[in-house]
Amino acid sequence: MPLLECRNVSRYFGGLRAVGGLSLTLEPGELVGLIGPNGAGKTTVFNMITGIFPPTEGEVLLEGRSLAGLAPYRVTQSGIARTFQNIRLYKEMSVLDNVRTAMHADRGYGLFDALLRTRRFGAAERRLTEQADALLERMKLSARRDEMAGSLPYGEQRRLEIARALATAPKLLLLDEPAAGMNPSEVGDLLELVRGIQRDFGLTILLIEHQMSLVMNLCQRLVVLDFGEAIAQGTPAEIQSNARVLEAYLGKVATA
Amino acid sequence: MIHLIEQIINGLQLGFVYALIALGYTMVYGIIRLINFAHGDVFMIGAFVGYFGFAVWGLPWPVAILVSMAVCALVGMAIERLAYRPLRKKGAPNIAALITAIGVSLFIEYFTSLKFVFGPNYRVVERPFADKLFHLGPINISSVQLLVMGVVLVLVAGLQFIVYRTKVGKAMRAVSHDRDAARLMGIDVDRVISYTFAIGSALAAAAGVLFALAYPQISPFMGIMPGLKAFTAAVLGGIGSIPGALLGAVLMGQAETLTAAYITTDFRDAIAFGILILVLMVRPAGLLGKAGPEKV
Amino acid sequence: MRSRFFVVTGAIVGLYLILEMLRRTGIISLYWAQIMDLSLIITISAVGLSLIYGFTGQFSLGHAAFYGIGAYTAGFVSKSLGGGAGVAGFALALLAGAAAAGLVAFLIGLPILRLRSDYLGIATLGFGVIIRVLLDNSHKLSPALGGAKGMLGVPQLASFVWIFWLAVGAILLARNLIASSFGRACISIREDEVAADLMGVNTTALKTLAFVIGGALAGLAGALYAHRYPFLHPSTFDYLKSLDVLLVVVLGGLGSLTGTVVTAVGWVFLLEWLRAILPAEYLDLRGVVYALVLIVLMIARPQGLLGGQSAKGGKRRAVA
Numbered sequence: 001m002p003l004l005e006c007r008n009v010s011r012y013f014g015g016l017r018a019v020g021g022l023s024l025t026l027e028p029g030e031l032v033g034l035i036g037p038n039g040a041g042k043t044t045v046f047n048m049i050t051g052i053f054p055p056t057e058g059e060v061l062l063e064g065r066s067l068a069g070l071a072p073y074r075v076t077q078s079g080i081a082r083t084f085q086n087i088r089l090y091k092e093m094s095v096l097d098n099v100r101t102a103m104h105a106d107r108g109y110g111l112f113d114a115l116l117r118t119r120r121f122g123a124a125e126r127r128l129t130e131q132a133d134a135l136l137e138r139m140k141l142s143a144r145r146d147e148m149a150g151s152l153p154y155g156e157q158r159r160l161e162i163a164r165a166l167a168t169a170p171k172l173l174l175l176d177e178p179a180a181g182m183n184p185s186e187v188g189d190l191l192e193l194v195r196g197i198q199r200d201f202g203l204t205i206l207l208i209e210h211q212m213s214l215v216m217n218l219c220q221r222l223v224v225l226d227f228g229e230a231i232a233q234g235t236p237a238e239i240q241s242n243a244r245v246l247e248a249y250l251g252k253v254a255t256a
Numbered sequence: 257m258i259h260l261i262e263q264i265i266n267g268l269q270l271g272f273v274y275a276l277i278a279l280g281y282t283m284v285y286g287i288i289r290l291i292n293f294a295h296g297d298v299f300m301i302g303a304f305v306g307y308f309g310f311a312v313w314g315l316p317w318p319v320a321i322l323v324s325m326a327v328c329a330l331v332g333m334a335i336e337r338l339a340y341r342p343l344r345k346k347g348a349p350n351i352a353a354l355i356t357a358i359g360v361s362l363f364i365e366y367f368t369s370l371k372f373v374f375g376p377n378y379r380v381v382e383r384p385f386a387d388k389l390f391h392l393g394p395i396n397i398s399s400v401q402l403l404v405m406g407v408v409l410v411l412v413a414g415l416q417f418i419v420y421r422t423k424v425g426k427a428m429r430a431v432s433h434d435r436d437a438a439r440l441m442g443i444d445v446d447r448v449i450s451y452t453f454a455i456g457s458a459l460a461a462a463a464g465v466l467f468a469l470a471y472p473q474i475s476p477f478m479g480i481m482p483g484l485k486a487f488t489a490a491v492l493g494g495i496g497s498i499p500g501a502l503l504g505a506v507l508m509g510q511a512e513t514l515t516a517a518y519i520t521t522d523f524r525d526a527i528a529f530g531i532l533i534l535v536l537m538v539r540p541a542g543l544l545g546k547a548g549p550e551k552v
Numbered sequence: 553m554r555s556r557f558f559v560v561t562g563a564i565v566g567l568y569l570i571l572e573m574l575r576r577t578g579i580i581s582l583y584w585a586q587i588m589d590l591s592l593i594i595t596i597s598a599v600g601l602s603l604i605y606g607f608t609g610q611f612s613l614g615h616a617a618f619y620g621i622g623a624y625t626a627g628f629v630s631k632s633l634g635g636g637a638g639v640a641g642f643a644l645a646l647l648a649g650a651a652a653a654g655l656v657a658f659l660i661g662l663p664i665l666r667l668r669s670d671y672l673g674i675a676t677l678g679f680g681v682i683i684r685v686l687l688d689n690s691h692k693l694s695p696a697l698g699g700a701k702g703m704l705g706v707p708q709l710a711s712f713v714w715i716f717w718l719a720v721g722a723i724l725l726a727r728n729l730i731a732s733s734f735g736r737a738c739i740s741i742r743e744d745e746v747a748a749d750l751m752g753v754n755t756t757a758l759k760t761l762a763f764v765i766g767g768a769l770a771g772l773a774g775a776l777y778a779h780r781y782p783f784l785h786p787s788t789f790d791y792l793k794s795l796d797v798l799l800v801v802v803l804g805g806l807g808s809l810t811g812t813v814v815t816a817v818g819w820v821f822l823l824e825w826l827r828a829i830l831p832a833e834y835l836d837l838r839g840v841v842y843a844l845v846l847i848v849l850m851i852a853r854p855q856g857l858l859g860g861q862s863a864k865g866g867k868r869r870a871v872a
Contacts, residue, residue: 052750072749072750073749073752076749076750076751076752077752081750089744090740090748091743092807093743097739101736101739101753102752104736111761114734114735115728121732125732164751
């Protein structure tokens with residue numbers, strides 16, 4: 001069964017149609033790109049999937065179960081994690097804590113354990129710290145472990161956001177413009193990183209991105225949005241030669 | 257029935273006074289996101305200046321109001337310049353400005369209650385004119401009530417004119433929406449903020465004088481409760497919204513007066529705030545406020 | 553790690569013994585002993601607000617209401633039990649005060665904690681006014697509560713040993729909460745509630761948890777207060793007192809428990825010290841000086857005493 005399914009999903013804000021009749025499926029293990037001009041509704045799709053607001057029409061299913069009415073934190077606990085277009089790290093917390101906080105749902109102890117400092121608390125905290133350190137190691141952020149997240153350089157902040165999302169042990173990872181503001185060499189590193197984490201963590205990934213070099217080389221499949229509608233779905237090669245897509249971008253596509 | 261209408265008029269009088277104070281809160285909040293805790297004390301200073309004006313210096317009461325407004329406009333601008341601007345320049349978090357505002361409020365209260373300033377006790381205000389009773393059919397309405405409501409309407413109309421028909425007003429609205437964009441458009445943001453404080457404080461001063469004329473007792477601590485209620489009114493209507501402040505103030509005035517008249521004076525304040533909480537449950541951004549969905 | 557525990561415990565016990573001795577021998581006068589007690593009581597309340605606002609970012613302007621609920625509930629329980637119930641009765645009264653405050657915090661928190669910051673502030677402020685009005689009219693519920701005339705007759709059972717060790721307990725509880733996944737989750741709510749939600753944190757539950765624990769601590773503080781000061785008056789629990797606690801928490805630095813504790817104690821002593829050093833004719837100036845000090849402190853150091861530092865990696869380990 002598909003991991004994620006959007007069935008005829010629409011979202012209206014008052015009279016404005018942000019997303020209209022979108023249907024897409026993701027099979028487990030896929031790496032799919034969601035692209036389109038600015039304002040096409042891509043982040044709105046992410047917001048609906050993660051439960052920030054419900055679809056006005058249609059439904060979103062994870063492993064066949066509807067996500068309707070679930071609060072965002074429950075959606076995350078069901079196995080969907082995301083990063084944000086504008087970085088939303090916890091600036092006044094350390095890098096380590098940013099990651100550890102995302103493990104709260106799997107902390108393994110209750111309030112009394114924490115207040116009374118039971119043995120279970122100690123063991124669980126050690127485990128959480130080890131797991132968080134392992135993730136930081138993977139994302140090459142170990143050196144920054146105890147620094148304030150707000151003090152990190154931009155590229156590392158983006159990596160930290162990914163690390164934090166991974167800490168929720170997701171099945172599906174939504175990346176919202178992870179390469180924004182990166183130079184070509186950083187984009188290359190990101191490409192390797194995303195491929196690597198997909199492989200190592202067995203993730204399904206849906207990616208919003210404008211940098212075509214990343215999109216074309218990374219994604220197995222693309223969904224193209226324009227004015228809230230899916231105007232094309234297919235492999236990168238198919239999309240690159242699709243007339244409607246080219247028209248939507250007005251020839252602004254820079255192929256790798 | 258007649259009694260009800262007269263109580264409603266009482267409520268309007270009170271609500272209109274709250275409205276003048278609430279406008280200052282809402283404008284300052286709209287422009288720099290600060291709850292100006294010292295605003296209620298500017299109201300108090302206005303009352304005292306007005307009192308000195310017509311009771312001690314023998315000025316005609318309209319002149320006393322104008323003098324009071326001018327003095328408090330300066331006071332308001334001074335407070336902004338000395339206490340809030342340094343924090344803004346430092347990029348300090350809003351809470352720091354809020355605590356400073358509390359400090360300024362305490363300072364004004366303690367300073368004016370010193371023996372050599374106003375002294376801590378209540379003073380009774382003698383109205384500079386006789387309070388005549390007019391009859392609209394079976395309904396009695398006093399000249400004080402008419403005066404209060406009339407002056408408030410004039411001032412609110414004046415404010416509407418300034419905010420919507422002048423360059424200064426346009427600049428104020430621009431800065432409220434987006435301070436940085438306004439600055440980039442060449443607006444002197446600091447000066448606009450100063451003007452906002454001046455206007456808000458002048459309105460509070462007028463409210464103070466009217467309050468002194470209507471409920472003739474003044475004291476250095478008289479601004480605490482009306483300030484709190486006016487601020488509540490501004491939030492009730494949607495903080496940052498001028499029509500909201502007016503609506504909220506009128507409602508607060510009615511809630512307070514009608515509760516005192518028909519239920520009990522003892523629980524008057526509790527019920528007024530209870531209504532506030534209920535309204536916020538249903539309209540979390542106030543009656544006319546915009547609960548903008550947060551952009552993710 | 554083990555040795556550090558023993559050193560710290562030893563230091564606290566030592567501090568207690570020294571202070572107790574200084575008090576009993578009269579080196580610390582009765583007057584200053586009471587000030588010391590008050591500073592510890594205020595500390596418990598301030599720690600509560602620190603959890604709610606400093607760490608979880610919930611702007612509460614009604615904290616003194618919980619203080620009042622705790623004081624009146626505990627006072628009423630003690631008066632009803634009569635003086636003969638002894639230690640058990642006192643403990644019960646304290647528990648009742650804290651529990652009542654915590655329960656009310658839960659009930660009021662359910663609807664209002666979803667409000668945005670400034671609106672939450674005004675809602676809690678309104679709640680505080682409502683409680684104050686109820687306290688003013690409490691004699692209608694039971695004459696023992698005194699109403700606007702104030703409540704008398706609560707047995708003064710709160711000795712230093714109780715106050716000191718409950719303060720230590722409160723600080724320890726707060727610290728254990730903060731240095732845990734719960735604490736991290738609370739801080740993440742303060743930092744970015746939307747992101748926290750999307751990282752799997754049940755923000756509603758945690759905000760409520762912080763609010764209830766914070767309120768209960770204020771209730772405990774109030775309960776102690778009722779048994780240390782023979783006269784309870786509703787004006788001790790009004791919105792101006794809520795502003796006092798807020799002030800302490802901000803001045804100490806948001807997100808710093810140490811800052812809160814140090815500032816709470818320091819603030820109480822500062823106010824008394826001003827009373828002590830000003831000659832009698834100028835006693836009125838106390839308020840003016842206090843206000844000026846407050847303004848200058850905030851402008852000079854807007855982040856507060858230890859603000860923006862407690863979570864720093866540097867010298868102190870991150871939150872654990």
